[in-house]
Amino acid sequence: MTESPTPPPRIALQNVAKRFGANAVLRDVTLEVGRGRSLVIIGGSGTGKSVTLKCVIGLIEPDSGTIRLDGEDITHARGRRRDALLNRFGMLFQGAALFDSLPVWRNVAFRVLQTRPAKDAREIAIEKLRRVGLTPDVADRFPAELSGGMQKRVGLARAIAAEPEIIFFDEPTTGLDPIMADVINDLIREIVSEMGATAMTITHDMTSVRRIADDVAMLHDGVVQWLGPIADLDNSANPYVDQFIHGRADGPIAAVR
């Protein structure tokens, strides 16, 4: 029962490990995200970045380690407790994961519809679509009728529609043209800076990293190899980070050919 002078970080992972059969994806992940800050996770394909986010939100249960939200251990929260937590989260999935059977606006307003009448929800959905650069005529189409990049943006609109405190973006700009990617980077920055949300973003796009991040975590081999503020990224003196941000084939990260 020690009184800490500073509040606990919004999200803290400590020694989190997860394996799928023989595949040890996360071996020992420890990282923190402060309140109202934006953490970007970088790392090679298949290193467990998406798995990390899913552990925090509760879609995957870690084998060991603890995950804390505002200091409270939520690693194994289930049932009503997990429901209460989920109300505070929003998530954009890597593959958008839109509901095929529902029109776009019902996708975006899915959570809002749980508490508000359909008319309001639809207005909110159209406003969110506008913020991700989509026109109102998209609202009544079905996800299968949209391009990949449009689906991604609808997924983003759905993640932010209920204005959650904590938002996860899994590769928000993948599949977008450079101009639209910039719009989305701005939007994510705005959500963190102006609305005070806490964000964790996965991206391979270094331009995005520099636009979105307050802090950067480099994941490789199931371990966070480096975690620091964006200002230190270019002189991290960490061989993994160096190789990654300069996109070199030779270095400690083996590129299998």
Add this chain to the structure above:
Amino acid sequence: MMVLGTLQRLVAAVGAATLGLCAGAGRLAIFAAGSVSHVFRPPFYFGEFGRQLLRIGYFSLPVVGLTALFTGAALALQIYAGGARFNAETVVPSIVAIGITRELGPVLGGLMVAGRVSASVAAEIATMRVTEQIDALTTLSTNPQKYLVAPRLLAATLALPALVAVGDAIGILGGFLVGVGRLNFNEGAYMKNTLDFLEVGDVTSGLVKAAVFGFIIALMGCYHGYFSGRGAQGVGRATTNAVVSASIMILAANYMLTDIFFGN
């Protein structure tokens, strides 16, 4: 030595298969119990329920109707031919009615709907699993079992008796058409004979069977879809397994229900 090794492997394989079967049965039981409990606990998704009722019930009408029509017609021919061997051709109307309502209406109807509905439910839910839509539901504070499984279970359990009731009528009509058109029965006599010998229990037992089959159809579709493997292959396997297991469970359940209703 080699024989022993082979034997050991064989025993191990049988053991592993048995364990797998038990684990599967346990998982199915937990899944079924959880899903049924969601049918009775709010929130209720009426829109989803309505859509499923339309899809499972209404759109299965042609399949069930045609199945019943041809089955009733063929049954009339068979019973006439069989009955002729001991001068009992007059039993055609009543045996057709009993055969259709007790047994062939629900079983053949159930099997046809299993092929149609189990497959499409399994493919749909497996695709949702593979494309992370089920995970997305969870992150949007919606229990996927309540949102996806419960409405399908309820819709199928209610729709199948209605479908089979319609099928019964069409099947008897099929027998009637053949009886009057080909076998020279008198129209009025055929109808009277059918109604005189048909008992309420014949029909209701068939409808109870239909409800159970409806539950099995939706449960197998949802279960195999929900626990589908990854990728397109996972979806394909879920679809096949759903149809095969639903069909076999329908036939097994039919035997047990028949024994309960009519066995001594």
